Structures are given as C-alpha cells and as structure tokens.
Amino acid sequence: MPKIKVALVGVGNCASALVQGLQYYSARSKDECVGLRNSLLGGFHPKDIEVVAAFDIDGRKVGRDVSEAIFAEPNNVSKLADVPPSNVVVHKGPVLDGLGEYTKHVVQISPHPEANVAMVLKESNAETVLNLLPSGAVKASQWYADQALISGCAFVNATPSFLASDPAWAQKFEVAGLPIVGDDLIDQVGSTTLHKTLLQLLSMNGVHVTETYQLDVGGGTESMDTLDRTRDVKRAVKTKSVEAALPYAAAVVAGSTDYVDFLKNRRDSYFWIRGVHFCNVPMQIDLKLSTSDAPNAGSVLFDVLRAVKMALEREMKGAVMPVCAYGFKHPPQLVALEAAEKMFAQFVTEEE
Numbered sequence: 001m002p003k004i005k006v007a008l009v010g011v012g013n014c015a016s017a018l019v020q021g022l023q024y025y026s027a028r029s030k031d032e033c034v035g036l037r038n039s040l041l042g043g044f045h046p047k048d049i050e051v052v053a054a055f056d057i058d059g060r061k062v063g064r065d066v067s068e069a070i071f072a073e074p075n076n077v078s079k080l081a082d083v084p085p086s087n088v089v090v091h092k093g094p095v096l097d098g099l100g101e102y103t104k105h106v107v108q109i110s111p112h113p114e115a116n117v118a119m120v121l122k123e124s125n126a127e128t129v130l131n132l133l134p135s136g137a138v139k140a141s142q143w144y145a146d147q148a149l150i151s152g153c154a155f156v157n158a159t160p161s162f163l164a165s166d167p168a169w170a171q172k173f174e175v176a177g178l179p180i181v182g183d184d185l186i187d188q189v190g191s192t193t194l195h196k197t198l199l200q201l202l203s204m205n206g207v208h209v210t211e212t213y214q215l216d217v218g219g220g221t222e223s224m225d226t227l228d229r230t231r232d233v234k235r236a237v238k239t240k241s242v243e244a245a246l247p248y249a250a251a252v253v254a255g256s257t258d259y260v261d262f263l264k265n266r267r268d269s270y271f272w273i274r275g276v277h278f279c280n281v282p283m284q285i286d287l288k289l290s291t292s293d294a295p296n297a298g299s300v301l302f303d304v305l306r307a308v309k310m311a312l313e314r315e316m317k318g319a320v321m322p323v324c325a326y327g328f329k330h331p332p333q334l335v336a337l338e339a340a341e342k343m344f345a346q347f348v349t350e351e352e
C-alpha cells in the first residue's frame, strides 16, 4: 500500500499517543489489532501511516527527533510503546496565539529560528497536515490551514477551532482542490459519545429526559488551556452535539470544567441524567467515566487519516462530510450518530 504521509502540528499528548500507537500496532497483524475500531480501513493498516514532518514551539521538543519529543515535558501521557528514532526532527513554527494565560507558564518557547513551514511540508512530501494545536490556538490553526493550502496538503483539524465547519475555509480548500475534515475530534469512548448513546437509549425506550449534564476534569496541558480560553466554545460544541441525540428539547449542559494536575493525562467525566418513564415516574443516572485522554483519540485519528487518504485518492475537495460527521464533534452539519455511521460506512465501501 502507498504510505499515508502526515505532518504533525503540535507534538503534545495527542501526537504522542498517535506516534506510540503507530509503533504499537505496526508490529501487529490485522487480527492482533486489539483496541482499534478498524484494523484495516480502505485496505490501509495503521502501519501505512507515516509521520514525515512535525512542528512545535516548545524548546524541549523543537530540534529533537519526534521519537524523543513525544516524551518531553509537559507531555504526560503514559508510555505505550518504545519508539525508535524516526529521523524526523521537530521544526519550530510561529507561536501566534499558541499559548494561553495558564499554559504560558508551562510551555517553554524555543529560541530556535522559525522554519519555513510550507517548504518543510513540500520537502517532506507530506500529504496531510494534522492539526493538534491547543484548543485556544485559533490564529495558529488558521495559519497552518493556509500552509496546507500553499503546500497542496489535505487538512485534518482535531481542534475545536472552526475550519472545516466554516464555509469560507471549506471553500478555500474546495478551490484548491484539497480535502479538509474537522472540527474537534470525537474520542473513541469519549464523554460526548457515551452521553449521546445513553440519551438515545433512554429516549428510544420511551424515557422522557428532562435534564442532563456532563462535566470533565483532566490533568493534561489541554485541560489547562480550556480553563482560560476555550471553556465556552468547548461547552457550546459539546452541548450542541449532545442535544442532537434527543428528538425533543431538554435542559442539556455538556462541557469541560477543570484542571487537576495530579490526574496527569487522565480525564474523569461525570454524567447526570434525569427523566421520567412509565406513569411519569422519575428515574436518574449518575455515572463516572475514567479514561486516558490522548490514547482515546488514537483509534479515531487512525480512521480519519486513512479516510482522508482515500479522499485524496478520489480527488475529493472541500469539507468531506462523511469523514467530518464520523470523526468530529463539530462537523459542517450535525447528524445523528447512526446517520454518521451510515455515511462513513458508505464512504469507505465506495472505495472497494
């Protein structure tokens, strides 16, 4: 199979889990790929994904091989695999709005000169730029989307900055003849998916949900960034996505809330659901989900990167709706879970 050549923008926890996951699964056959939703997708195995370039701003990452940079502080995802040297060195990109009020005390800006990002993308033969910047880095995310356009790369926006779902940005990629997918990656077993599934199950069984909330605490740098810059946008994205799971209006609040350093890369999510069932009798669910944040993105990232490769091969351009709906919380149009699943399954099988 041809390689899926990916450039990482932001070598944080998510990038670390992705790179470690590539190593972990590369040695495993299709049937040994436990923990993945799809071991093969469109004929691609995870080992077909190759990181060919990487960008960050932190002095503990810039100038180092990706295999070392992924373990540098402040990353705190656990060790999942031994990663051999990749011969891909992390380049310095522009800071722009990369740091927030809290994270500026945690990220150490590298004194290295800035690389010519478009040139690095071209020279590395990158096909897809994967945006893993902090959620508050809206300007930097837009800047890297422009670099992807200049360099002829597809763009995957895992962050909650609105790009694929912004018609003006989708149009830019359409005009350039390149695919874009986003925004805000869905986790493999994330709070949003679990919340939506629970609500669907209840409403399908005739329960009338009256109120529900879902609150998170995490210890990654991203949770810290959420404190001052992106709490509102994240809450709006998650709430809208969860509301779409119910066929009627209810009081819904879903969103990240706090940073607890000793949790490291763990994320604890609390769910509260109240409703009524037979004869208006009340019922409630009070639940906690504990996950490791960055590995929770790995399986979906593998699928999205392979699907974008398929979109590139089919010369698709602009926002690729089946991939956006399947892999992201804020696609250009919100669709119900089953509809998103169907769209994606159809997209994948069209290839075969």
Ligand SMILES: NC(=O)c1ccc[n+]([C@@H]2O[C@H](COP(=O)([O-])OP(=O)(O)OC[C@H]3O[C@@H](n4cnc5c(N)ncnc54)[C@H](O)[C@@H]3O)[C@@H](O)[C@H]2O)c1
Pocket: 009, 010, 011, 012, 013, 014, 015, 055, 056, 057, 058, 075, 093, 094, 095, 096, 097, 098, 099, 107, 131, 132, 133, 134, 135, 136, 137, 140, 158, 159, 160, 184, 185, 186, 187, 220, 221, 222, 293, 294, 295, 296, 297
């Ligand atoms: N399960 C998940 O981890 C998950 C799920 C959905 C969405 N996301 C999104 O993925 C993104 C990455 O999450 P993370 O946990 O890896 O975050 P992180 O804070 O661990 O990593 C961000 C990285 O970006 C770097 N950076 C900051 N500004 C930069 C700039 N201008 N140029 C280049 N690099 C810069 C930081 O130094 C850091 O290495 C976030 O936007 C998050 O919302 C993650």
